[in-house]
Amino acid sequence: MKRHSVLIPFSHSHHEALLVALRLKKGGPSSANDTLWPKEPLEQAQALLRFADRELYPHFSLEEEYLFPAAAGKSEKIDTLISGLLSDHSGFRSALAAFNRPADSSSIAAQLKQFGEDLERHIRLEERELFPLIEIEVEKRNIILGSA
Numbered sequence: 001m002k003r004h005s006v007l008i009p010f011s012h013s014h015h016e017a018l019l020v021a022l023r024l025k026k027g028g029p030s031s032a033n034d035t036l037w038p039k040e041p042l043e044q045a046q047a048l049l050r051f052a053d054r055e056l057y058p059h060f061s062l063e064e065e066y067l068f069p070a071a072a073g074k075s076e077k078i079d080t081l082i083s084g085l086l087s088d089h090s091g092f093r094s095a096l097a098a099f100n101r102p103a104d105s106s107s108i109a110a111q112l113k114q115f116g117e118d119l120e121r122h123i124r125l126e127e128r129e130l131f132p133l134i135e136i137e138v139e140k141r142n143i144i145l146g147s148a
Contacts, residue, residue, distance in 0.1 A: 004135050010067065011131070013059045014123045020051050021123070024116025027109055041109040045099040048112065052096050060089045071130075074137045081130045088122045 003011055022030050024044065029037045038044050068082045095115050099108070 003131070004138055006067075007131050007134065010059070010063070011127065013055060014127060016055060017051075017059070017119060018123055020048065021116040021120040024048065024112045025120070027113060041105040041112060044112055045108050048115070049096060049099055052092075056092065056096075060092070064089065067134075071134050071137065075133065078130065078133050078137070081125065081133070085122065085126065085130065088118070092119070092122075 019030060023034070023037045027041070028039045028044070029035070038047055064086065068086070071078050072082055073079065092115075095111070095118075098111070103111075
């Protein structure tokens with residue numbers, strides 16, 4: 001099934017976040033050609049915070065204010081997924097706040113790697129489980145999603 005038009009911007013945002021997650025898991029640039037991502041953990045933490053301000057926080061807000069409420073209550077599975085995803089959002093916000101506090105580079109590297117793993121898992125859950133369920137509900141006309 002082709003992505004519903006309202007979900008496409010979320011998927012595009014997920015693509016960018018998956019690249020950041022890969023960089024965090026690798027502990028540096030995603031490839032030899034990736035000149036945009038820093039190599040040092042403290043600089044990576046700052047790059048992650050900039051990405052969060054520019055992309056993650058607004059993305060979370062859109063999901064929390066529009067997408068999740070529109071999908072909530074349509075099925076027990078959707079509600080369970082949304083509950084876990086909201087919990088993830090809270091955890092991500094806490095983890096990001098911790099990157100604002102000074103720490104040594106070895107502990108930051110481990111925290112960045114864990115953040116990347118958690119972010120990838122979160123995105124895969126939305127893309128592979130939640131979005132297909134939402135699209136099924138849209139097809140059944142149980143959810144009305146506005147235009148993108």
